[in-house]
Amino acid sequence: MELALDTDQLALAEVVDTLLQKHSSPERVRAAEAEGFDEALWQALVELGLPGIAVGPESATTLDLAVIAESAGKALATVPLVESVVAAQVLHGRHEVAAAVELGAQIAVFSPTVARRSTARRVPGAAIASFVVAYDGERLLLADCAGASRPASSLASLALADVPLAGATVLAEGPEAAALYAGAMTRWRSLTAAVQVGIASASLDIGVEYVKARRQFGVPIATFQALQHRFADVVTAVEGARLLAYEAAVAIDNDTARAQELALMAYLFASETAHESAGTSLHFHGGYGYMLEYDIQLYFRRAKALQLLTGDPDDVLDDLAGALFDAGVTR
Amino acid sequence: MNFDLGPAAEAFRAEVTAFLDEIDAAATSERIHRTHTHHDWDVHRAMAEKGWLTASWPKEYGGQERDVFEMAAMTEEFYRRGVQIEGWEIAELVAHTLAIVGTEQQKREVVPEILRGEALACLGYSEPDAGSDVASVRTKATRDGDEWVIDGQKMFTTMAHESKYVFLLARSNTEVPKHKGLTMFLVPMDSPGIEIQPVYTLGGERTNITFYNDVRVPDSARVGDVDGGWRVMNVALAFERQPAAVGYLRHLIEHTRQWAETPHEDGERPIDRPSVRRRLARAMIDLEVGKLLGSRLTDMTAKGLLPMVEGSMGKLYGSEALVRAGSSLLNATGVDGLLGGDDDNAPGGGWVERGFRHSVVTTIYAGASEIQRGIIAEGRLGLPSTRPRS
Numbered sequence: 001m002e003l004a005l006d007t008d009q010l011a012l013a014e015v016v017d018t019l020l021q022k023h024s025s026p027e028r029v030r031a032a033e034a035e036g037f038d039e040a041l042w043q044a045l046v047e048l049g050l051p052g053i054a055v056g057p058e059s060a061t062t063l064d065l066a067v068i069a070e071s072a073g074k075a076l077a078t079v080p081l082v083e084s085v086v087a088a089q090v091l092h093g094r095h096e097v098a099a100a101v102e103l104g105a106q107i108a109v110f111s112p113t114v115a116r117r118s119t120a121r122r123v124p125g126a127a128i129a130s131f132v133v134a135y136d137g138e139r140l141l142l143a144d145c146a147g148a149s150r151p152a153s154s155l156a157s158l159a160l161a162d163v164p165l166a167g168a169t170v171l172a173e174g175p176e177a178a179a180l181y182a183g184a185m186t187r188w189r190s191l192t193a194a195v196q197v198g199i200a201s202a203s204l205d206i207g208v209e210y211v212k213a214r215r216q217f218g219v220p221i222a223t224f225q226a227l228q229h230r231f232a233d234v235v236t237a238v239e240g241a242r243l244l245a246y247e248a249a250v251a252i253d254n255d256t257a258r259a260q261e262l263a264l265m266a267y268l269f270a271s272e273t274a275h276e277s278a279g280t281s282l283h284f285h286g287g288y289g290y291m292l293e294y295d296i297q298l299y300f301r302r303a304k305a306l307q308l309l310t311g312d313p314d315d316v317l318d319d320l321a322g323a324l325f326d327a328g329v330t331r
Numbered sequence: 332m333n334f335d336l337g338p339a340a341e342a343f344r345a346e347v348t349a350f351l352d353e354i355d356a357a358a359t360s361e362r363i364h365r366t367h368t369h370h371d372w373d374v375h376r377a378m379a380e381k382g383w384l385t386a387s388w389p390k391e392y393g394g395q396e397r398d399v400f401e402m403a404a405m406t407e408e409f410y411r412r413g414v415q416i417e418g419w420e421i422a423e424l425v426a427h428t429l430a431i432v433g434t435e436q437q438k439r440e441v442v443p444e445i446l447r448g449e450a451l452a453c454l455g456y457s458e459p460d461a462g463s464d465v466a467s468v469r470t471k472a473t474r475d476g477d478e479w480v481i482d483g484q485k486m487f488t489t490m491a492h493e494s495k496y497v498f499l500l501a502r503s504n505t506e507v508p509k510h511k512g513l514t515m516f517l518v519p520m521d522s523p524g525i526e527i528q529p530v531y532t533l534g535g536e537r538t539n540i541t542f543y544n545d546v547r548v549p550d551s552a553r554v555g556d557v558d559g560g561w562r563v564m565n566v567a568l569a570f571e572r573q574p575a576a577v578g579y580l581r582h583l584i585e586h587t588r589q590w591a592e593t594p595h596e597d598g599e600r601p602i603d604r605p606s607v608r609r610r611l612a613r614a615m616i617d618l619e620v621g622k623l624l625g626s627r628l629t630d631m632t633a634k635g636l637l638p639m640v641e642g643s644m645g646k647l648y649g650s651e652a653l654v655r656a657g658s659s660l661l662n663a664t665g666v667d668g669l670l671g672g673d674d675d676n677a678p679g680g681g682w683v684e685r686g687f688r689h690s691v692v693t694t695i696y697a698g699a700s701e702i703q704r705g706i707i708a709e710g711r712l713g714l715p716s717t718r719p720r721s
Contacts, residue, residue: 001400002333003623003630063332208712222714225705232704233651235711236644239627240620247334247623265616314609321608324615325592 020075032078036159037128051084052102055092066194066249073198080125083109106130126161135181143168156305193245193266200277207281241270264320274303344404360413367537370418379448410578425452428567453490455499472501481546489538513560534689576649577621583686586679617652640710647703650693657690
């Protein structure tokens with residue numbers, strides 16, 4: 001048993017954190033809100049090796065990717081990090097576009113929901129990507145994003161778009177496609193869980209710092225048990241969510257039978273925790289938490305948006321039940 | 332990172348499982364539950380014979396020197412199978428403390444007596460007016476020559492009626508701040524002046540109130556320094572680790588699942604109903620998180636670190652999760668959940684209903700949730716202490 005990250009992973013986290021401090025400051029996050037994409041940040045991450053780092057002989061482990069994803073969540077990085085990493089993994093050795101995708105020259109994103117009626121819907125990153133990788137229940141498809149339609153507004157800056165799949169290239173069909181999609185979903189859930197852990201953790205830090213500084217009734221509001229006890233529950237959940245996200249990543253790396261259920265658990269729990277953490281911190285900001293000027297609302301919206309990307313969390317809980325009690329996930 | 336306990340622990344787990352099969356764990360668990368005392372001398376002696384009472388102890392105590400991972404596997408299996416060994420858990424805690432701060436005589440005689448499985452010891456901490464604020468105990472210890480005279484009353488002295496000793500926290504000095512006027516004693520339960528009154532609880536376990544009326548013990552019964560009782564308490568509290576709630580949660584989930592996956596008279600399985608599936612899946616997330624927060628304690632202990640805040644987090648999460656699941660999973664059983672645990676038709680062998688009733692004590696004992704949250708807020712988040720100073 002070893003429940004701590006090793007020195008290489010800690011060094012990796014530090015490199016990514018440093019990069020994001022520069023390229024994903026609150027000012028940069030706000031500047032990228034409308035587009036849902038920060039081109040300069042993307043280029044900086046490409047220089048670091050993303051998304052190609054996730055494929056090939058020297059590829060990063062899922063745990064390494066989780067470490068990167070957590071940092072991205074902390075800084076609210078406005079790039080389709082997880083979706084591009086998972087798309088690169090699916091495309092590797094399966095289509096000629098893979099090389100450009102791995103080098104970051106062209107962006108491909110993975111759709112974490114099953115496409116219905118020939119459209120991949122609400123795909124994060126699709127508004128700024130060149131390609132989407134989507135599963136329609138029978139075929140795994142590579143579609144051009146040229147015909148993508150973007151909503152007039154959205155809850156958070158995820159560059160969502162609907163992408164028509166008519167004329168898309170078939171990457172795989174039947175059982176092979178289903179297996180590829182299931183594996184990709186497991187990786188997407190585990191890494192998105194890590195992003196949510198980052199969001200939860202940063203939200204908590206923002207809230208704790210605020211209550212230490214804010215004074216009411218002549219004392220810092222941090223002295224009130226009513227606040228302290230809720231934060232104690234939040235930090236406990238955040239640390240549990242982090243361990244669970246790492247456990248899921250390690251299960252994927254070791255290809256164990258529990259990988260799918262652990263990734264589902266990690267995504268559900270980290271999303272719930274991110275929402276709780278951001279919501280609690282926002283609430284303890286009082287009226288200021290409701291002002292767009294304060295950063296906590298950015299975390300609050302991002303946490304909820306990531307929680308909804310695969311549908312109602314209760315339906316995701318049904319997916320988990322399927323993985324635990326039946327043959328597997330059915331949607 | 333690596334989340335497995337490792338091959339030695341898994342090998343030991345297999346031995347423990349074989350033992351639990353041999354003693355028919357399910358029947359033993361049911362029998363122990365019905366005695367209201369979560370201790371069984373037959374199981375206890377069988378464990379002693381296998382050397383498992385000293386599984387983690389050093390060779391000088393005749394121990395097997397098993398590591399924390401092997402011990403975690405053993406604890407997990409006993410809880411999974413519902414074989415309650417609370418008598419041993421409490422006695423071992425006292426033995427651990429005595430081995431560090433006890434007198435030479437206590438180390439030479441009492442510790443081996445406990446480790447051989449011949450004697451149990453119970454905890455005399457809580458009082459009618461001293462629960463979470465345990466340093467405010469009023470049971471009086473008065474020096475009289477070479478002896479001490481003890482007068483007072485202790486609450487929740489679980490296992491007192493099976494124990495040879497009580498590890499008793501008493502007030503030896505009323506002239507100093509409360510933490511500085513305490514002395515710890517190891518008092519033989521057969522001392523004249525001790526009276527035991529049984530107390531029955533919501534979860535079905537018997538505990539006790541114990542009364543101490545002019546109980547005389549020699550100075551050699553003292554543990555640690557005069558007025559040094561709080562230091563002894565801190566040593567003892569470090570051993571009060573809490574894998575318990577997560578173990579109960581696993582037991583509750585497994586029995587609920589067994590019920591849910593068995594077809595009923597109409598041929599339908601409860602697990603096929605969306606509400607039942609969701610409740611179980613939700614509880615299994617909590618189990619995973621509780622297990623991981625507990626594993627972190629094992630990992631830190633193996634590295635020679637002393638988990639403090641992490642211990643509070645594990646205890647808080649596990650017990651709160653158990654309370655949530657206790658209610659939610661009983662809800663899943665519907666009207667059948669109304670049947671008492673001792674009824675043959677009660678779901679999950681009665682353990683769902685029993686689990687619901689028992690769950691609520693876990694957020695109270697060994698540091699209530701509010702105490703744990705205070706420790707976490709201060710220790711992890713650097714928030715100011717809110718405890719009254721006295």
